[in-house]
Amino acid sequence: MSRQIKKGLLHLLPMLVLALALGISPNSEAKSASEDADDESERGIVLRKDRECTDCHDESSEYPILAIGKTKHGTTADSRTPDSCKSCHGESNDHLDGETTMPMPSITFGKNSKNPIDERNQICLNCHQGGKRMHWLSSTHANRDTACTACHQIHAAQDKVRDRIAQAEVCFACHKEQRAQINRPSRHPIREGKVVCSDCHNPHGSAGPSKMIRDSVNETCFSCHMEKRGPFIYNHPPVQENCAICHNPHGTTAPNLLKVRSPFLCEQCHEPNTHQSSPATLTGYYRRNTLARGCMNCHTQIHGSNNPENIRNEEVFQR
């Protein structure tokens, strides 16, 4: 660990202690605000004007809503946040006027919603269309009728998909193949929450393929594997074209996230010249192509070499 990082950690520890102290101490500012009974009754419970709704929708209701007060949407000091439940759910006059039967609010977001998904998503886009969501409407998620609320929990104190530990579980609700792949022996630390889906993909759409966060697959991989970027004196062409020609980042049985084990992976491109076309074997001379690092036992610089020394490098990547 570098000294700089150690120093950084040492600086973080006092912050943590200070924050604990701050956090445990009474929140005097919040308390003084809540003591102002008149203001509180005007403001509603969680939003600026929510009394019409929170009179019924408490935590004993079939549709509890109060936890939204713990979220950014419930931060009423920010003038951009919704004034009332109607900001998202519409005027809902029939719902408010109902006595014996209770029609649904004008706009609902649950699984039995009658509102078209475009209409529901537009409610969110009215405020959240810029920045990282710029390309939403042209994304595959939008064009496969994915509702914002299919992934996001608006009323929960902690939106599951924005929690690094829980996020993959949300994505796996649809992406079943990837759910199986992350348990393969060669994998990214997705189970541990150290690499999560949104580290590589922008689910709201991007200019890259497969909603990559950067403009290409390779640029995205280089975010963490910058040593592969080069350019090198001797470049291995598929490395520069697309990492995914050889690797499956979601998990594989072959080492190093390789799609197929050596020598078969290499033989998907390389001509049958002498040793480079051997079948797999655990014995004999050509076990060197199969065991240990396989072809990379000799061609160790498979991503490219920057060695100016002029032997055994061009096209053979041995140095």
Add this chain to the structure above:
Amino acid sequence: MKQRNIFHLSTIAAALIITMPLETLGDDTIKQMTKPQSTIQFGAGYLSDDNARFGQFNGLRDEGAYGIFNVDILRRNDDSGTWFKIIGRNLGLQNREIRLEHSKQGNWGYSIEFNQTPRYEPFTAITAVEGIGSSQLEVPTTPTTGNPTQLKTEREAISVGINKLLPGNFELNLHFRNEEKDGSRIFGRGNRLGAPSPTAVGGFEFTPEPINFTTRQFGATLDYTGKDLQVTGGYHGSIFLNKNSALHINGGSDVGGAYAPSNFSPIALPPDNQAHQAFLSGGYSFTPTTRGTLKASYTRATQSDSFFPTQLSTPGIGSNLGGQVDTALVQSSLTARPLPKLSLLANARFEDRDDKTPVFLYNPMALELDFNGNRWSGLNQPRSFRTWNSKFESSYALPMNFRIIGGIDYEHWDRTGLPATTGHRSTTDEISYRAELRRTLAETVTGTISYIHSDRFGSHFLTNRTATGDPFFNFIAPINLADRKRDKVRLSINWEPIDPLSVQVMIDESWDNYGHRAGSDLGVQKGSARNYSIDAVYTFSEAWQATGWFSRNETFLDQASLTPAPPRQLQERWTVGLENISTAFGAGLNGKPTDKIDVGTNLEYSDITDKFNQSVITNAQTYTAPNINFQLARFRLFARYAIQRNYGIRLDYILDHFKTNEWTWNSNIPAQNWVYTDGTQLTQDRSQLINFVGFSAYYSWQ
């Protein structure tokens, strides 16, 4: 493991809910339900056994006690909208992370984060190589029995972010991240100890690569968010620094003379490099139903790390590569709903990666035959390419909540470069047609069925030639360049037969048919993939819910080549049918038997088999590759008891079993184990079973 260490605030909040009408609740209760809450969790756990897999990324590798410490501090000043957060995860473990955020919502904010990620090599090296972790290795000259050595890398990153809202709907964002990655990983050198021959033995030495990397990413964006127009412009920079430019290896076997791998030193290590990107991205809503977006970026990536001193470098090549790759990207899209029932999407993308690295003769002896009878160009080989992607899609609403969708995708690659030891074609094109029928908004059954057909083709393959100008095989169409026809069917159904039960079924199958070089039937032939899954959720009551799922994933790929038996006329065709078969299932139960107790349990099991189905005529008994199987079973259980509303205790239990017959480094047959020329061997425990028990307490406050 980490999942069990996390204290889920939402669950705790649920535990604290009081089911009473609001008007009867006191201020404290309402505050508890509506204001952010802080929680700390602390305790200890015990790991029953040493292991390599379960602890690969969290450090829980060695039997013994570990600390449990998680913290969520959330404070909000309701009057000003100012947040103060500290989120700490796994602070008692090696994969710890902690993030501090301070912001005035809608005005300004900053954050600082520390993140640590270990990666332990799952194989243990028994080696006498010295200097591991440094750029100076000492390799035994004869096979030598060594000591167990654990290779490991660790990433430690510090990130800082700042944002400020500006007048006129502008927002400024700044970010910086510094990551140090240190340790060592498996690496080696090797060569055939003689002229080309199927019986030439090889020499191989274990030379772990030292990892002392620094990566930095930084940038700034300025966002404008208006009602119809949104624009983001900015800069993103990234720098890679490697403290070691070359691996110097002393010793090693000299068997093989001029062919001995001991001649291979120094070996280059990844060079320092950097990239700088300017970009502009925008979206404009022309009407409520018509929107266009555009992104343009220009990136300059350079690599000018100084060459390390060598004995045989060529005069005139300069002190560094002078590498420069400029990439321009333009992407635009238009979405519209010209009729209430009709939606249209058009998308176009162009990327030009121009490798401007100067070309020099790095090997003036290249045109002379080398040991193997090969000649080379001696030049460095910059590669450039351009890609065009376009997409058109339309969807039309039908009665009964059905929608029909049709789309066409087109991709074109244009590459520079010449064929060498593999085939090369300058351009490839792929066109895909998609038809889909989808049903949404129905109460009982929703779903999708789609069919995609794609066809990849391209320009003619350039002829590979030997040093004497003769054609060089020209049998294999590389998998990423070969003609390919692909058909794919996908079906997904969401079914709610009764109110508490929901079922989800997904099936997809695809079939690939690859084309070959003219006059050849070698290379990849046919492939297919099948994925089936079924998920079910049953809600017994508000307090109890059960989940279950099953997945089956199968991939198949046939490929063929010729045995390595010069002279060439003795080469024989051989084939493999590569299969990857995975069966996995999971089940979970979560419940709340009393107001004070939460329990949850989860079981997952995966069985994955690689089959090779190798078919060789001559020496069939030698050319065998046994199936490889992996099994992973994991059982997790937690129970939480709330002593009071705001504090309680928690018990976690994990059972994890990893089992394999993998033969990559070692197997059940010692004679087949891989042994480096220096005597190094890599081993793993083929059956790893661990139990982890954690006991912790939590305290919450507002």
